Amino acid sequence: MYRRQIVKLKANARFSTICLHAGQEPDPTTGAIVTPIYQTSTYVQEELGKHKGYEYARTQNPTRSALESNVAAMENGKAGFAFASGMAAINAIASLLKSGDHVVVSDNVYGGTFRLFDQVLGRYQIAFSYVDTADIAAVERALTPQTRMLFVETPSNPVMRLTDLPAAADLAHRHSARLVVDNTFASPYIQRPIELGADLVTHSTTKYLNGHSDSIGGVVVATRDDDIEWLGFVQNAAGGILSPFDSWLVLRGTKTLPLRMVQHSANGMVLAELLAAHPKVKQVHYPGLATHPQHALAVRQMRGFGGMLSFDVGSLEAARRLLNGVRLMSLAESLGGVETLISHPASMTHAAVPAEHRAALGITDGLVRISAGVEDIDDLRDDLIQALDLI
Numbered sequence: 001m002y003r004r005q006i007v008k009l010k011a012n013a014r015f016s017t018i019c020l021h022a023g024q025e026p027d028p029t030t031g032a033i034v035t036p037i038y039q040t041s042t043y044v045q046e047e048l049g050k051h052k053g054y055e056y057a058r059t060q061n062p063t064r065s066a067l068e069s070n071v072a073a074m075e076n077g078k079a080g081f082a083f084a085s086g087m088a089a090i091n092a093i094a095s096l097l098k099s100g101d102h103v104v105v106s107d108n109v110y111g112g113t114f115r116l117f118d119q120v121l122g123r124y125q126i127a128f129s130y131v132d133t134a135d136i137a138a139v140e141r142a143l144t145p146q147t148r149m150l151f152v153e154t155p156s157n158p159v160m161r162l163t164d165l166p167a168a169a170d171l172a173h174r175h176s177a178r179l180v181v182d183n184t185f186a187s188p189y190i191q192r193p194i195e196l197g198a199d200l201v202t203h204s205t206t207k208y209l210n211g212h213s214d215s216i217g218g219v220v221v222a223t224r225d226d227d228i229e230w231l232g233f234v235q236n237a238a239g240g241i242l243s244p245f246d247s248w249l250v251l252r253g254t255k256t257l258p259l260r261m262v263q264h265s266a267n268g269m270v271l272a273e274l275l276a277a278h279p280k281v282k283q284v285h286y287p288g289l290a291t292h293p294q295h296a297l298a299v300r301q302m303r304g305f306g307g308m309l310s311f312d313v314g315s316l317e318a319a320r321r322l323l324n325g326v327r328l329m330s331l332a333e334s335l336g337g338v339e340t341l342i343s344h345p346a347s348m349t350h351a352a353v354p355a356e357h358r359a360a361l362g363i364t365d366g367l368v369r370i371s372a373g374v375e376d377i378d379d380l381r382d383d384l385i386q387a388l389d390l391i
C-alpha cells in the first residue's frame with residue numbers, strides 16, 4: 001500500500017522550491033509524482049450528500065486546484081483562480097466592479113484589456129481613465145470618489161515603462177481602491193506585486209508561466225477574503241475555467257520558471273546592450289539598461305529585468321527589412337515562450353490603437369519588439385546582427 005508522502009513546504013521555502021512543490025503533492029491514489037490530468041466531468045458520490053469535496057468539474061478539479069495553489073504560492077497570495085485565457089481572468093477581476101464605479105488604468109495596457117474595458121464594460125456604466133501610471137502624480141489626479149480600482153501593467157508593453165508598485169498601492173489604498181497588477185510581462189520570478197502592496201495579481205499563463213507556446217490560459221491571485229470568496233463564486237457561476245490538460249501544461253511550465261527566467265533575462269540583457277551600441281538603432285527600451293529612465297526603480301522592485309525589450313530602427317521600411325531578415329527569431333505576436341519572437345507593435349499587437357494615440361505612447365512605425373527566448377545567445381546575436389545589416 002502506498003504511503004502518502006506530503007511534501008511539507010517550510011513556511012520560508014525559497015522561490016524555486018515553491019515553483020516545484022507548492023500545490024503538487026504526490027497523487028494520493030498512486031503516489032504519481034506529477035499531478036495527474038483529472039479528465040472527468042463529474043465525481044461519483046458515496047451516498048446522498050456524501051462526497052470527497054468534488055461534485056462537478058466546473059466547480060472543482062484537482063489538476064486545476066493544484067495549479068491554483070501553485071501560482072498563489074509563487075505570488076505569495078492567499079488563493080488562485082485559473083481561467084481559460086488571460087482575458088477571462090481579467091474579466092473575472094472586472095466582475096468585482098459595479099455600475100457607477102471608476103477605474104484608473106495604465107495607458108499602454110495590453111490591447112485586449114483595453115478592448116474589454118472600452119467596448120464591453122463601458123456598456124455597464126463603469127468608467128475608465130487611461131493615464132501614464134509611471135507618473136504617480138498623474139494617477140493621483142485621475143482618482144475620483146468613485147475610483148474602486150487601479151489597474152497597472154509594469155513593465156508596460158511595448159515601451160517598457162514601469163510603475164512604482166509600493167507608491168501605487170499606497171495611493172490606491174488611501175482612496176479605498178484595489179491595486180490590480182497584470183504581472184504577465186515580468187512573471188513572479190522577477191516581481192511579486194502582492195509583496196509590494198497589490199491586492200490582486202493576474203497573469204496570462206499563455207506567456208512566461210506556461211512558457212512553451214502551447215497553451216492559452218489565465219490566472220488571478222487574490223489576498224483579500226472578500227475577493228477570494230467572490231472570485232471563487234464567479235469562476236463557477238460564469239464558468240470560464242482552465243481545462244485539466246491546460247492546467248497540467250502550466251504546472252509543467254512553472255516548475256522551470258526560475259531556470260527559464262534567468263536565461264530570458266540574461267539573453268534580454270545581451271540583446272539590449274548589442275542594440276544600444278548599434279549605429280542603426282535609435283533607441284532601446286529595456287529596464288536593465290542604465291540609460292532606461294526608470295532603471296533605479298527597476299533595480300528596486302524587480303529581480304533581473306526579463307526577456308522583453310523594444311527598440312526603434314527609425315522607419316517602417318527599416319523595421320520591415322529587419323523583420324523579414326531574421327532567420328532564427330520568429331515573426332509572431334505573443335511572448336514569454338522558450339523561442340525568441342520578434343514583432344512590429346504598430347502593425348501587429350497595437351494595430352487597433354489610433355495612430356496619434358500610438359505616437360503619444362511611443363509606439364513609432366520603426367519600433368520592433370523582441371521576446372528573448374532561451375536559445376544560445378551567440379546564435380541570437382548572430383541573427384540580429386545579420387538582420388540589422390539588411391537595413
Ligand SMILES: *Cc1c(COP(=O)(O)O)cnc(C)c1O
Pocket residue numbers: 085086087088110112113153157182184185203204205206207216217218
Ligand atoms: C497576452 C496578454 C493578456 C491576455 O492573455 P490571453 O491569454 O491571450 O487571453 C493580458 N495581459 C498581458 C500583459 C498579455 O501579454
